[in-house]
Amino acid sequence: MPVEVIMPKVDMDMASGKITVWHVAAGDRVGQGDPLFDIETDKAAMEVEAAASGYLHHRVAEGTDVPIGQPVAWIYAEGEDVGAPPEAAARSAAGTAAEAGPGPASERAAETVPAPEPHAKTRATPLARHLAAKAGLDIGEIAGSGPRGRVQAEDVRGELHQPPPSKGAAPAGFTAENGPLAVSRSIGGAGTPIILLHGFASDAKSWGPLERHLGDHPIIRIELPAHGKSPKLRISGFADLVCEVRRAFDKLDLGSAHLIGHSLGAAVALAIADTRPKTVSSLTLLAPAGLGPDINGAALAGLGNATRPESLGPWLKLMVCNERLISDGYVRAAMSARADAGLRSAQSALADAVFPDGVQAFDLKSALDRIEVPTRIVWGKQDRIIPWQHALRAPGRVSLHLFDNVGHIPQFEIPDEVGKLLRAHL
Amino acid sequence: MSADSREELRELSYAEAIREAMDIALGRDERVILMGEDIGVYGGAFQVTGNLVEKYGTDRVMDTPISELGGAGVAVGAALTGLRPIFEFQFSDFAALAMEQIVNQAAKIRYMLGGAVSVPLVMRFPAGSGTGAAAQHSQSLEAWFGHVPGLKVIQPSTPEDAKGMLLAALEDPDPVMIFEHKILYKMKGHVPEGYYTTPIGKAAIRRPGTDVSIVATSLMVHKALAAAETLAGEGIDVEVIDLRTVRPMDRETILASVRKTGKLICVYEGVKTLGVGAEISAMVAESDAFDFLEAPILRLGGAESPIPYNPELEKAVVPQVPDILEAARNIAKGRV
Numbered sequence: 001m002p003v004e005v006i007m008p009k010v011d012m013d014m015a016s017g018k019i020t021v022w023h024v025a026a027g028d029r030v031g032q033g034d035p036l037f038d039i040e041t042d043k044a045a046m047e048v049e050a051a052a053s054g055y056l057h058h059r060v061a062e063g064t065d066v067p068i069g070q071p072v073a074w075i076y077a078e079g080e081d082v083g084a085p086p087e088a089a090a091r092s093a094a095g096t097a098a099e100a101g102p103g104p105a106s107e108r109a110a111e112t113v114p115a116p117e118p119h120a121k122t123r124a125t126p127l128a129r130h131l132a133a134k135a136g137l138d139i140g141e142i143a144g145s146g147p148r149g150r151v152q153a154e155d156v157r158g159e160l161h162q163p164p165p166s167k168g169a170a171p172a173g174f175t176a177e178n179g180p181l182a183v184s185r186s187i188g189g190a191g192t193p194i195i196l197l198h199g200f201a202s203d204a205k206s207w208g209p210l211e212r213h214l215g216d217h218p219i220i221r222i223e224l225p226a227h228g229k230s231p232k233l234r235i236s237g238f239a240d241l242v243c244e245v246r247r248a249f250d251k252l253d254l255g256s257a258h259l260i261g262h263s264l265g266a267a268v269a270l271a272i273a274d275t276r277p278k279t280v281s282s283l284t285l286l287a288p289a290g291l292g293p294d295i296n297g298a299a300l301a302g303l304g305n306a307t308r309p310e311s312l313g314p315w316l317k318l319m320v321c322n323e324r325l326i327s328d329g330y331v332r333a334a335m336s337a338r339a340d341a342g343l344r345s346a347q348s349a350l351a352d353a354v355f356p357d358g359v360q361a362f363d364l365k366s367a368l369d370r371i372e373v374p375t376r377i378v379w380g381k382q383d384r385i386i387p388w389q390h391a392l393r394a395p396g397r398v399s400l401h402l403f404d405n406v407g408h409i410p411q412f413e414i415p416d417e418v419g420k421l422l423r424a425h426l
Numbered sequence: 427m428s429a430d431s432r433e434e435l436r437e438l439s440y441a442e443a444i445r446e447a448m449d450i451a452l453g454r455d456e457r458v459i460l461m462g463e464d465i466g467v468y469g470g471a472f473q474v475t476g477n478l479v480e481k482y483g484t485d486r487v488m489d490t491p492i493s494e495l496g497g498a499g500v501a502v503g504a505a506l507t508g509l510r511p512i513f514e515f516q517f518s519d520f521a522a523l524a525m526e527q528i529v530n531q532a533a534k535i536r537y538m539l540g541g542a543v544s545v546p547l548v549m550r551f552p553a554g555s556g557t558g559a560a561a562q563h564s565q566s567l568e569a570w571f572g573h574v575p576g577l578k579v580i581q582p583s584t585p586e587d588a589k590g591m592l593l594a595a596l597e598d599p600d601p602v603m604i605f606e607h608k609i610l611y612k613m614k615g616h617v618p619e620g621y622y623t624t625p626i627g628k629a630a631i632r633r634p635g636t637d638v639s640i641v642a643t644s645l646m647v648h649k650a651l652a653a654a655e656t657l658a659g660e661g662i663d664v665e666v667i668d669l670r671t672v673r674p675m676d677r678e679t680i681l682a683s684v685r686k687t688g689k690l691i692c693v694y695e696g697v698k699t700l701g702v703g704a705e706i707s708a709m710v711a712e713s714d715a716f717d718f719l720e721a722p723i724l725r726l727g728g729a730e731s732p733i734p735y736n737p738e739l740e741k742a743v744v745p746q747v748p749d750i751l752e753a754a755r756n757i758a759k760g761r762v
Contacts, residue, residue: 077761127688130717146721146760153688153720 002074002086003052005036007066010332014041016067023047024056030075033149037072044329045208046336050075058085122341124151131156141232141342181222181248182229186211189218192256192281194426196221197245199263199287199409201303201347203228203337206262210411213419217258217426222248224265226346234346238290238354238362242271254279258426262286262411263386264354267364273375274367282425283375286418287383287408290364292390297358299385304348309335321382321407360386369395374425378418380406436619441474441611443585444550447592448475448512450621452482455510458596460487461501462514462550463494471516472552472611498524498549502532505547510596517563518551518605521571532601533576544599548592554607554645554695555740561732564740566696568605568643572672572705578602579672580626583647585615587670590624597623607645607695629676631683635665637758639683641706642693643669646745650693653750662758672702680706681715688720689757695744698727721757726750 007017017039024030024037036050050056054075066072076082122140124132128151132139135156142159144151175185184204185193194217196207204221205228211219225233225244235241245268259280261269266288273280289295299315306312313331317323338344354361368375376399379388385408391400401421406413438446451458464471466479466489479487490497494515501513515521521528528549536544555564572579578600582588588606595602632647633654642650647668654664665683669676684690690710692703703725710716710723729743756762 125688125721126716126719128720147762152760 002057002076002080002082003054004071004086005051005056005073005075007039007068007070007072008048009068010039010041010044010046010329010336014068014329016065017041018065019060019062019072020045021062022059024050026056026059028056030054030056032145032147033143041329044327044333045205046333047205054078054080055082057082122151123148125153127153128156131160135160138342138345141346143340143342180244180251181225181231183223183248183252184221186219189216191215191217192258192426193218193220193254194258194260195249195252195254195269197259197261197265197269198224198227199261199265200224200300200351201227201338202262202265205337206409206412209415210419213416213423215423215426220252220257224268224350226343226350232342232346235350235353238267238271241350241354242268242275246272246275249276249279256281258282258284260284260286260422261288263408264289266290267362270364270367270371273371273373274364277371277373280373283371283373284422284425285375285377286411287379287386287388288364288377288390289360289386290362291368291393292387293359293363294387294390295355295358295360296385297355300351300355300358301348304344304351306335306338307341307344312338318384319408320413321380321405322413325413365393368393368398371398375399376401376421376425378410378421379403380408380410380413382406383408436617437614438585438589438617439611440585440588440606440613440615441472443589443615443617444474444592444606445476445478446617447589449478449481451510451512451593451596452478452486454621455596457508457510458486458512459504459509460512460514461490461497461504462488463490463492463497463516465489465514470514472608474550474552474606474611475514494520494523495527498527499531501547501549502527502535502545505532505545505601506535506543510546510548512548512550512592512596514550516552517559518553518567519562519565521549521551521567528571528577528601528603529574533574536600537576545601546596546599547601548595548598549601549603550592551603551605552608552611553605554609555733555744556609556645558735558737558740559608560735564733566605566644566694566728568603568672569696569701569705571603572702576600577673578626579605580670581605581607581644581672582624582670583607583610583644583668585613585617587624587630587668589617590622591626591670593621594623594626598626602626605644609645613648624670627671627674627676629670629679630668631665631679632668633664633666635663635687637663637687638689638691638754639665639667639680639687640691640693640750640754641667641669641680641683641703643672643702644695646693646695649745649747650750653747653754656747656751657754657758660755662754664754669702669706675705675709677709677713680710681713684710684715685718688718690719691724691726691750691753691757693726693745693750694728696728697730698725699730701725701727703727721760721762724753724757724762726753 020038020040022037023035030050032053034050035047038047052075054077059073124139142151142155145155146152198206204223223230259269266285267290273283302315309331312335316326377391378401379391380403381388411418465475469476501511504511532545568579571577582591640650650666657664692706694702707723726745731743734740
């Protein structure tokens with residue numbers, strides 16, 4: 001019996017979702033946990049992973065709006081006969097409710113489909129636990145390949161022998177690069193490439209809103225260690241972090257690139273520009289870290305500790321000025337991207353290494369003073385994570401763009417404004 | 427042709443192997459007697475005793491009245507007072523009629539008399555489904571008796587073991603219950619000549635393997651071996667363990683196998699719930715071998731149903747080769 005793939009409910013108010021892109025072609029093999037498709041609701045966009053391994057059939061077309069709980073594809077086991085699409089289990093389970101009419105029925109059916117919940121406890125086989133304990137590994141930090149994401153012995157052995165580099169497919173329109181960190185490159189584009197470095201507790205997908213406003217440049221997104229699909233490396237301090245990201249940067253072997261970083265990623269971008277001045281054509285620092293000691297330590301800890309949408313939401317809202325941008329759906333999608341307890345604990349360890357006791361333990365003022373490439377700082381004056389006044393330490397040749405009624409993530413709150421600003425200099 | 431290779435070629439059916447064991451026992455030990463309903467001139471409900479009455483006479487191959495309770499009571503008394511009776515039931519289902527003698531007397535007398543006496547009684551039970559004999563003549567009740575301290579419960583699955591374990595049972599000072607699957611009676615296999623014993627309480631690895639452990643009993647051993655052949659062609663290397671003894675259970679052979687494969691399937695014909703596989707699963711879960719499990723333990727056992735008379739339904743309520751194939755593929759490929 002093939003496994004039904006349904007439109008998941010990622011938002012309390014969500015009635016349907018649109019499939020923006022499939023990551024797996026019809027008839028192709030898909031592994032459990034692999035990215036399967038991206039959905040867009042009126043409030044959030046997120047990637048949905050395959051719940052089973054097998055061969056994908058009966059996909060609905062991209063761009064289709066599908067009521068939640070309804071099948072969007074089926075995953076067949078190897079050798080299983082593929083005939084007509086099977087009757088949807090969700091429909092028959094809804095029973096009489098489904099026959100009562102499309103309006104209320106789809107809502108009722110929706111209620112029978114539980115939203116994907118982050119699991120607090122790690123599923124692992126006894127042998128996997130045994131091997132991890134023997135090797136001193138935290139089982140929660142190991143990605144599971146078994147049913148329901150269960151960690152199998154081979155996952156632990158894999159972790160022991162070679163920390164897997166970029167695993168999983170690249171997001172839509174991007175291809176994955178081999179390298180020490182997860183790097184994805186946009187397909188097509190012309191001119192000098194733009195490299196994007198996201199901030200703490202974020203990932204490459206956070207650049208989506210801004211990317212639409214960056215013109216036709218090729219875009220390369222690097223994910224920080226312990227973020228997104230990058231390996232959960234143990235980072236001892238800021239220098240170590242820069243070293244890892246610079247290794248990924250060097251491996252790209254670009255003649256020149258525009259560097260855009262946000263927050264912690266901006267600090268890393270600045271450090272790379274400082275040491276690779278010939279490769280970096282311009283530098284854009286969005287609410288950068290590294291220009292003063294203060295940072296909201298409670299928010300860093302809160303982001304790292306949150307295990308459910310209810311505890312993550314307040315911290316996400318603190319990141320922006322216009323809190324209405326952080327919908328329930330957005331929080332749920334963000335939490336689902338952070339469902340991996342190992343990822344969260346690795347990020348907390350990273351925060352502890354670079355921001356011990358809630359203090360920015362590294363100062364890039366002198367690096368900024370040395371910078372000769374065109375550099376601009378973009379900051380929201382309602383930033384509640386890092387005080388925007390740190391920007392005032394920049395030397396005169398660095399341009400400052402300070403926005404009112406904007407918080408810590410200008411590229412999310414006012415992507416068009418930031419994009420327009422950047423395009424003028426690219 | 428050497429004597430050794432002639433020995434290799436000698437095959438007997440399971441029923442013939444039991445008869446040969448009883449013949450040898452009657453011949454070498456005058457304390458041995460056979461008792462049971464229609465085991466004399468008729469030769470036994472499944473023709474296992476055959477013509478032994480002609481060779482040893484009615485004093486030693488004794489027809490009993492149609493009363494399992496009465497017959498079993500006489501057999502317990504005979505064992506207590508120095509004989510070595512082998513008591514045949516027509517169907518294992520009829521053990522229910524003799525429960526008092528088996529559970530309250532045979533199993534407990536040695537304990538209650540402080541070891542002053544013992545009950546060296548061997549009971550033989552034709553068991554299992556597949557003969558169209560319906561709900562009262564087709565059960566697999568070994569787990570009932572596996573629950574009683576003082577009894578030994580064995581299920582030989584090959585002619586060689588049927589002979590060797592019966593002779594071992596006769597050497598045992600305590601009551602031993604032998605569950606013989608009716609479908610196995612006609613199965614042929616190599617049986618060594620002469621007297622030998624096969625130890626009670628020791629499982630046999632019928633097929634070594636590295637990917638999945640299957641612990642099976644009685645007829646299910648052969649279904650598991652058939653499934654293992656198919657699975658080998660699919661690259662799944664199954665180890666098939668023949669439990670042979672339900673009580674006392676051979677923990678070490680099972681645990682060693684689970685430590686090796688990390689995956690365990692129990693296959694038995696008795697009702698799945700509270701059955702032999704439940705005990706095996708719990709025993710593994712309680713042991714250090716737990717640390718080596720890579721998947722949930724699976725049990726394939728009889729359905730929650732009396733055995734139906736309809737032959738198709740009769741097949742459907744007990745594990746069949748396709749069921750074993752499916753379970754093994756699922757567990758080997760990480761689907762469970």
